[in-house]
Amino acid sequence: MGAGHPNPPLPTPPKPQVKALNCPGCGAAIVLRSMGHAETVVCASCHSILDAKDPNLQILQKFQAYTSEIPPMIPLGTRGKLRGTDYEVIGFQRRSITVEGVRYDWHEYVLFNPYKPIRYLTEYQGHWNDISVCKELPVVEFASATYLGERYKHFQSADAATNYVLGEFPWQVRVGEKASVTEYVSPPRVLSSEKTENEVTWSLGEYTYGADIWKAFNLSGSAPEPIGVYENQPSPVHVDVKAIWKAFAAFAILLLVLMAGLDISAHKTVAFDKNYLFTSGDPKAEASFVTDIFDLDGHTSNVRVSTSANVSNSWIYLNYALINQDTGQAWDFGREVSYYYGTDSDGAWNEGSTHDSVVIPSVPAGKYYLRIEPESDARHPSIAYSVEVTRDVTVPGFFGIAFLALLIPAVAITWRSLSFERARWAESDHPPLQLSSSGDND
Amino acid sequence: MTQPVSNCPNCGAKIVFKWSSSVQTVCPYCKSILVRTDVDLQKVGQVADLPPDSSPIQLNTEGIYRNKAFVVIGRILYEYDQGGWNEWHITMNDGTSAWLSDAQNEFAVSFASQAPGLPASNQISVGQRFTWSGQNYTLSVITAAHYRGVEGELPFEYWDKTDVTFADFRTQTGKFATLDYSDEQPALYLGEFVEFDDLKLKNLRSFEGW
C-alpha cells in the first residue's frame, strides 16, 4: 500500500452557466438558462422543440404556431421574487380544455431557481396561481380530496392539451400532448392532478393577484383585470358567514334582554283617564274643551295618548294638543278612530279599529292638560270615547328597527358571499341550479 | 476510523476512501471505475465525462439530516426517456450509508431496508399499496432508467448500462420509498422528502448569475 507523493490538484469543473447555442433548423439563437434542468427547449423562430440535453439540439417536433398567439405577459428571462425566493421565467405554454364544444385557453409559466424545485404560474383571464408539485399524496374520496388536513371539493375534470410552447421545459413537452386533469378547490388553494399514461402528478396552487405578480417581477404597466370568478379565487367578502350569524344570534338575544329590561323599568303611569260623550250638534257651538291639569312625572320621557271610541261603521276625529301649563310648550296632533265592517261575496270584512294610540316624544316632567276638539260623522251624532294618558311607555317599534338593523347587514353579507360562490361554481362540473325558470340546464 | 488508502491501478493517483465500506469508486483523475478486492483496487471500466447537469449538490457537499451530519461521497446519475435524476451516496457521521436523491431539486433521503413479500418487476402497477415500517405507501411512478454515469464511492458495484425498473412510492405524510430492480431481488429503500433549506447544505455548486 503505497502512500506516495501527494496528488496534483484536480481541475475544477466548469461553473454551470447560461448557454447560447444555435437552432439546427434555422440558425436562430437559443438560450439555455436553466443550467441543465431543461429537457426540451423551443426555437421561437422556426417553432421546433429541441432536445436540450443534446449538444446538437436535435429537433424533436415541429409545430404550427398562429400569428395571433398571445406573447407571454412575463417575458422569458425575467426574474422575480415569490415567497422569498428568486425565480427566473424559463418557459411558457398555452394549454386548453374543451368543455361542451367550447375551448378555454390558459397560460403557464415555468419558474427556475438552481437550488429549488421548479415552480409554475398559471394565468387564466387575469387570474393567477402559484403552483408547486406535491410531495405528500392527497386522499381522494368521491367528490373531494383531502391534502395536509384540508378538504378540497371537486371542481372539474377535463383533458388538457398543450397548444403552444416557448422557452425551456423540465420535461419532454410536445405540442398536442394531452393529460387528464382533475381539480379540487378549497379557496384560495387548488389541488390538481395530472394523469398521463405512466404518471400521476399532484400539484398545489395558491391564488395570486395580478398586482402581486406585477410587483414580484417588476413588470411595467398593470396586470389585466380579472374576468369572472376563478375556481379558487378567495371570496372578497373575506368573512366567515357563520361567524356573522352567530354574532347576529347573540345580538338578537341581547336585544330581547334589553327590550325586557327597558319594558320592566318603564313606569307606564296612567296620568289621566276619562270618558266622554261627543254629540255633534249645533255647528256654531264650540266643540273644543280642555281637560283638568294632570302631572307628568319622572325624567324626560314619552307620553302615550290612547283613544277608544265605540264607532260602528263610523268615525271620530280628535284634534289634540298636550299643553304644559307652566312653560306654554305644546304638542299638537290629530287622531282618527274609525271602524267599518260588513259582508260581501268573499265573506265578512272589517276595516279600521275602535282604538288608537300615539306616542309623544321627549316630554319634560311638569303639569299638563289636553285641549281636545272632536269632529265626527254627521250621520252618527253621538259617540262615546275615552282618552287615556300614560307616562313613560316602551315603543316596540324601536326594537323592530333594531332587529332589522342587525339583520340586514348579515343578510347582505351572506347574499354577497352566496352570489360570489354561485359565480364560482357556475364554471365547474357542478353548476348551481338556475333560479330563473327559463334557463335550461344540462 | 481508518480511511483505507490505495493507488489507482490505471494512473497511480492516491485513492482515499472516505467510507470504509465503499465497494466501488471512480478515480477523479482518469475516471476509471475501480472496485475494491481483498488485496487492491481493480479497474473494471471507464466513466465518460458526466453530462452537464443541474444538481446544486456535488461531491463533498455537507449537510444535516435529522440532526446527523453527513457528507456526499458518491453519485449515480440516471437517465430515462423523460429526463434524469441523481442519486447521491451519503454517509452519516455514525457511518451509516444513505441516499440523497435529487430529481429536479426535489430531495429525498432514503436508507436501504428489508421487507418480506416485495413484488417482482412484472407485478407492479401504479396505484398499488404496500405497508412498510407502519406506513402506507402508494406506487406513484414506474420508471425504466439506465445509468448515465457514476462518480465517487458507492456501496456496491454499479456500472451496468442496461435499463433498470424503479418504482417510486409516496404517502400522505411525505414519506418516500423506492423499489430498485437492478438485481433479481428487488432492493427496497425507505425514506422521506426533505426541503433543501432543512438540509443546511454547505459546499454546494455555484451557478453563474445565482
Added chain:
Amino acid sequence: MFKKLYLAYGLLVLGGTGYAQHSGWSLDRISQLKNIPKSVRDNPGSYRSIYSGYHHYTGGK
C-alpha cells in the same frame, strides 16, 4: 375584519335603541308649539296652532 365591524355596529344599534327608549323618543311625528297662552284654559276655542296649521278632518269615508 367584517366580523369586528359587525360587532361594533351591533353594539351601536343596541346602545342606540336603549338610548332612544330611555330618552323617551317616539316613532310618531308630533308638531311642537311654544308659548301657548294660559288663556286657552278659559277659552279653548281660541287655541290656534300657528306652526302646524289648523288640523281639520280631511279624509275618511
